């Protein structure tokens with residue numbers, strides 16, 4: 001974790017503004033003079049759809065933009081590939097400024113680098129599934145055999161093998177969006193812009209598509225800007241989430257930050273119904289282990305230490321601090337009776353364990369299956385904490401780490 | 407404001423549909439312009455016309471005569487070129503149709519009907535066309551077919567690009583609309599005479615008059631078809647980096663095809679309805695048969711020729727009606 005390379009910024013939006021209306025510059029000046037969005041709309045009929053938005057998306061990240069209807073999400077994402085020209089501000093992809101780009105250069109970027117998936121699928125009804133998926137390559141001028149090969153690959157990736165010659169209106173919503181996804185993937189772009197791609201699907205299909213999407217994205221490495229107004233979807237897919245309101249971003253953060261530390265009332269309202277156990281990670285509720293015993297220590301030492309701390313169970317680690325088992329007070333007592341020399345001769349090998357970045361939700365079944373505390377171990381297998389049941393309950397209620405007294 | 411579905415520019419924005427409420431000058435300006443135009447017309451009338459029964463008399467008819475004369479003198483080469491090209495297409499087509507033995511033409515037409523519209527229409531076509539032959543009107547029908555085909559060809563060649571232009575620009579559309587209205591509602595005799603003056607007696611003015619009457623649906627339905635392509639699809643095409651011609655040929659035209667074909671179908675029907683009128687300026691064909699029958703008060707002969715026209719109309723209608731629709735099934739199969 002500590003020695004990660006510096007993340008590469010893939011998309012960078014800097015002070016983006018979009019005003020719809022006859023004279024955007026005038027409306028912009030009014031705003032700068034302190035007029036409110038509503039007043040501008042009232043007096044000049046201009047809509048401030050995107051308002052001074054800045055953010056960076058790093059390479060390979062899934063960046064989710066969330067907000068209520070009309071908050072400017074679609075406008076913002078369309079600024080990124082310049083389907084909409086921003087009134088002010090700049091957009092960089094790989095450090096290249098798109099905000100001033102036009103003509104052939106812009107087309108080249110759209111053909112090779114940035115593809116889009118639409119809420120209403122936007123498939124061409126007069127083209128079959130293959131021909132739809134091939135559109136991007138066709139526009140690029142890729143020759144036919146090559147095109148076909150890549151399109152079939154993309155269709156297979158999204159699970160549409162065998163449907164090549166169907167037409168969009170013969171497919172269900174979920175399958176239509178797979179075509180939409182294949183159309184974008186066939187081009188093999190570095191960036192995917194997705195405007196509520198699963199918004200038009202019913203909940204069951206939507207969840208299935210989300211899962212498949214996550215799997216797919218772990219195979220093809222893409223930078224993704226994903227729009228949704230469904231918080232659960234955002235929490236599930238997003239590495240970072242930006243919350244939009246009235247054309248502005250009110251908070252950017254990891255799912256956990258958004259849920260645990262909402263920036264304002266609006267976000268609080270948004271995340272009120274989220275089960276905390278889904279997003280709060282174990283790290284936030286774990287404690288220092290109360291007692292670490294070493295494999296080579298004897299049962300008498302263990303008994304002494306345990307009775308001193310008045311605990312009935314302790315984790316056993318090796319000389320490098322790696323978790324190797326768990327032992328109870330009873331087992332220690334029996335070991336003393338049997339004249340055992342080292343704890344590792346009697347310890348149970350399998351302690352319940354979990355990583356610090358997993359959601360609390362995942363600890364619950366573990367904790368329910370036994371009354372031993374759950375051990376928290378890092379990637380090296382070292383014991384870094386434990387989750388007692390009390391902490392788990394408190395964590396689910398939103399009071400993580402409040403009883404750190406040791 | 408341009409319609410979003412049609413802008414050819416990849417930098418296009420989706421419709422910015424917020425009219426400014428505060429610009430109160432606009433209606434005022436418009437009123438002023440209209441007042442100005444009205445004043446100008448009255449002034450002209452006052453200067454150039456005489457004054458009769460309370461109205462300033464506008465010598466519009468005189469102006470038109472002057473204009474037509476001027477055109478005939480100064481644009482003679484232009485009209486001659488049109489005349490020669492049209493005549494060449496028409497005459498060669500007619501000669502070809504009459505040169506082929508009747509059964510091979512019949513076979514060709516049946517085959518065409520079968521490929522385009524299926525077996526039932528093919529059978530109907532065969533029966534109807536053979537029946538026309540039985541009426542003794544085969545040769546005249548071929549002349550009429552050649553005339554219609556030429557007129558339709560010209561209408562399509564002019565109409566579809568014009569329709570595309572109208573779809574792309576609201577200004578062009580606004581100008582085109584009243585012109586198309588005029589073309590369809592102006593009594594045909596009114597332009598039949600100038601057509602004679604420009605192109606002389608014969609088939610060419612007949613074709614031109616037919617084109618004037620039959621062109622509008624080709625333009626209108628092309629325009630409509632392209633404007634009806636959903637904004638999202640145009641957006642998707644742009645998002646994948648289409649050029650404007652890729653957008654037009656890969657998305658807009660294919661999607662507008664059923665509408666365009668409906669337009670072509672209407673154009674064909676309208677041009678058929680002009681055959682009698684065109685015959686009045688010696689365009690020949692079945693139309694002349696009708697006119698001769700009228701002149702001789704031969705009701706039976708008129709009825710026979712009329713029946714042949716109806717049969718041709720039905721055949722052409724059935725065959726072309728299915729044009730925009732069959733494509734996809736054929737391709738899927």
Ligand SMILES: Nc1ncnc2c1ncn2[C@@H]1O[C@H](COP(=O)(O)OP(=O)(O)OP(=O)(O)O)[C@@H](O)[C@H]1O
Nearest residue numbers: 020047049069070071072073074075420421422423
């Ligand atoms: N072409 C346009 N002309 C005028 N106003 C527009 C245009 N497009 C969007 N708007 C306005 O801009 C604001 C933001 O719209 P946008 O479509 O970006 O919202 P959204 O967050 O995507 O909403 P939804 O969840 O409904 O898709 C809205 O108030 C909308 O009315």
Ligand SMILES: [Mg+2]
Nearest residue numbers: 073074075195
């Ligand atoms: Mg939207």
